[in-house]
Amino acid sequence: MISDKIKFTKIDESRNMKRFYVLHPVCDTLLDGVYAVVSEYGRIGKQGRTFIKLFADQKSAWHYHDHCIANRINHGYTHDQSIHN
Numbered sequence: 001m002i003s004d005k006i007k008f009t010k011i012d013e014s015r016n017m018k019r020f021y022v023l024h025p026v027c028d029t030l031l032d033g034v035y036a037v038v039s040e041y042g043r044i045g046k047q048g049r050t051f052i053k054l055f056a057d058q059k060s061a062w063h064y065h066d067h068c069i070a071n072r073i074n075h076g077y078t079h080d081q082s083i084h085n
Helices: 058-074
Strands: 006-012 017-023 035-043 049-055 078-080
Touching (some): 006 058, 017 058, 049 058
16 A cells, blocks of 8 residues: 655646646545545646545545556656655
8 A cells, every 4th residue: 555645747848837746645534434535736836726535435545546646647747756745
């Protein structure tokens, strides 16, 4: 299981594109049996937005988490290992 958040960036100076995407690990919520996947995204240097998606079971949450990682990679984002928790 992943214990740290993962940061992706997509920078294309020719298109004035400077994006970030941060994916947090699946977490158990205060609600019984409800799990959350939290992501943050936006333009590098700006506040960005936070998105929370809830799931009824942990397996579905991890499946969505892994899907988000694959989706970012497929859209040309690169893993940024400079993030500190």
